[in-house]
Amino acid sequence: xxxxxxxxxxxxxxxxxxxxxxxxxxxxxxxxxxxxxxxxxxxxxxxxxxxxxxxxxxxxxxxxxxxxxxxxxxxxxxxxxxxxxxxxxxxxxxxxxxxxxxxxxxxxxxxxxxxxxxxxxxxxxxxxxxxxxxxxxxxxxxxxxxxxxxxxxxxxxxxxxxxxxxxxxxxxxxxxxxxxxxxxxxxxxxxxxxxxxxxxxxxxxxxxxxxxxxxxxxxxxxxxxxxxxxxxxxxxxxxxxxxxxxxxxxxxxxxxxxxxxxxxxxxxxxxxxxxxxxxxxxxxxxxxxxxxxxxxxxxxxxxxxxxxxxxxxxxxxxxxxxxxxxxxxxxxxxxxxxxxxxxxxxxxxxxxxxxxxxxxxxxxxxxxxxxxxxxxxx
Numbered sequence: 001x002x003x004x005x006x007x008x009x010x011x012x013x014x015x016x017x018x019x020x021x022x023x024x025x026x027x028x029x030x031x032x033x034x035x036x037x038x039x040x041x042x043x044x045x046x047x048x049x050x051x052x053x054x055x056x057x058x059x060x061x062x063x064x065x066x067x068x069x070x071x072x073x074x075x076x077x078x079x080x081x082x083x084x085x086x087x088x089x090x091x092x093x094x095x096x097x098x099x100x101x102x103x104x105x106x107x108x109x110x111x112x113x114x115x116x117x118x119x120x121x122x123x124x125x126x127x128x129x130x131x132x133x134x135x136x137x138x139x140x141x142x143x144x145x146x147x148x149x150x151x152x153x154x155x156x157x158x159x160x161x162x163x164x165x166x167x168x169x170x171x172x173x174x175x176x177x178x179x180x181x182x183x184x185x186x187x188x189x190x191x192x193x194x195x196x197x198x199x200x201x202x203x204x205x206x207x208x209x210x211x212x213x214x215x216x217x218x219x220x221x222x223x224x225x226x227x228x229x230x231x232x233x234x235x236x237x238x239x240x241x242x243x244x245x246x247x248x249x250x251x252x253x254x255x256x257x258x259x260x261x262x263x264x265x266x267x268x269x270x271x272x273x274x275x276x277x278x279x280x281x282x283x284x285x286x287x288x289x290x291x292x293x294x295x296x297x298x299x300x301x302x303x304x305x306x307x308x309x310x311x312x313x314x315x316x317x318x319x320x321x322x323x324x325x326x327x328x329x330x331x332x333x334x335x336x337x338x339x340x341x342x343x344x345x346x347x348x349x350x351x352x353x354x355x356x357x358x359x360x361x362x363x364x365x366x367x368x369x370x371x372x373x374x375x376x377x378x
Contacts, residue, residue: 002027003337004059006050006077007068008039010167011091011117014322015330016068019337020044029055052076061085064337067092068330074098078112085110087340091117091333093218094351102349115351116336117329119152119294122366123240124352125359126150126296126312127227132356134298135230139308144300145236146229151202151214153243154325157289157317163248166283167290167325171275174259181216183239184224192216195242196256199249204295205313205376212293213248216241226351236301243293289318292328292370299378309378316370327369335362 005016006029020026020043029050030036036047048054050069055077059065063086067077074090075097081088082101087110094114105112115121127150134140156165166173180193192198195215202214220240229235255274262270284290297311316324332352339345344358353359367373 001025001341002058002060002063003066003341004029004055004063005066005068006030006055006073007066008036009068010323011326011329012068012333013039013330014327015332015334016040017043018331018334024337024341027058052080056080056084059084059086063087064089064340066090066333066337068333071095074114075101081112082108082110087111087113089113089116089333089336089340091115091121091329093120094349099349106348109347111340111345111347112349113336113340113345113351114349116332118292118325118332119150121332121352122314122328122363123150123152123294123296124226124354125363125366126294127223127298128354128356128359129363130296130298130310130312131227131229133310134300134308137308139300141300141302141307142230142232142234144234144302144307146233147237147299147301148227148235148239148297149202149237150240150294150296151204151212151243152241152294153212153292155243155245155291155293156284157291159245159247160282161251162282163245163251164282165288165290166279167323169275170278170282171272174255174271174275174278176217177256178259178262179218181218181220181241183216183220183241184235184237185239187234187236189221190216194256194260196249196252201246202243202295204243204293205311206293206315207372211246213244213246214241215244228354243295284323287320290323290325291318292316292324306378311376311378313372313374313376314366314370315372324370328366331369332362332366335365 003026008030028036028047031050033049065077065081065088067074067090071092078088182191199213199215203209203211216239294314299309300307318324
């Protein structure tokens with residue numbers, strides 16, 4: 001079995017290096033060979049220029065394709081994996097086109113694993129843990145009102161005037177800000193066309209409690225089923241969102257105003273110009289430390305009284321070996337690759353595992369990747 005790791009961008013390196021150092025048979029594919037050599041050339045010579053036709057020629061039954069390439073490559077590589085009866089792993093959200101491959105993948109006994117990075121990924125593991133814990137508790141009661149929140153953010157370790165720094169091209173962040181979101185608020189579906197219209201403050205239960213700005217992101221509603229909520233639970237709040245430093249809303253007000261009115265090809269062109277400028281002005285300097293904060297919380301209340309409440313809180317900083325973002329995205333990907341290789345993940349299209357044996361195994365490893373990770377009980 002050979003692992004074909006495609007993409008050696010900034011968020012890919014720690015997990016890739018771990019698999020190579022641990023002795024797995026790996027071919028590294030990248031669109032620019034020089035960048036791949038710079039990233040892992042000291043520990044492997046098995047590096048090829050990425051070409052999907054050449055990859056097809058090299059891919060064997062039972063191999064694993066890892067896509068750390070831009071999102072539009074995931075489905076073509078998943079289809080190639082199906083054709084060659086190999087497996088596929090990526091850290092990205094499951095797209096409708098990816099989900100449509102589920103039946104074919106089950107029939108072919110092929111694993112198409114997604115959402116095994118940071119967010120989505122580690123947040124899923126935390127959610128499954130909390131929900132299983134609550135379900136098995138004596139406080140579980142169908143009369144309780146359930147509130148679930150999951151907030152994640154990559155932020156600068158040292159605050160700057162823009163309250164943010166970019167690990168890669170800002171274009172993805174700008175496009176996400178133009179996307180609507182859906183969540184549950186006060187038992188009702190809550191939709192906002194622009195995230196900045198739904199910014200609120202949140203105090204994270206870190207060892208020294210810290211206030212952040214948060215907002216709902218994407219469509220949270222499908223995750224109620226993915227997290228195995230009981231159908232008869234009374235869900236007061238359910239939101240998966242983004243976390244930013246306090247002051248971010250004010251610092252980004254001009255960005256919000258401009259992108260709100262951008263439309264069509266000219267709007268896309270302007271968005272690219274904005275991205276280039278933001279990257280130049282607010283990209284991380286070499287060896288500058290980043291920070292990741294992830295909070296996942298589940299609360300059950302009855303008649304305004306909290307009956308059960310636990311919160312995962314993670315705080316991680318970049319160091320001399322890697323950024324926090326790179327560690328927390330790519331190392332869980334490497335865990336997923338090993339799980340597929342061992343046959344521990346079912347065939348078909350899947351996200352981060354809900355099997356508690358795997359969840360606990362991965363979270364134990366993840367604890368070593370952060371400066372702080374604990375479950376806070378109230």
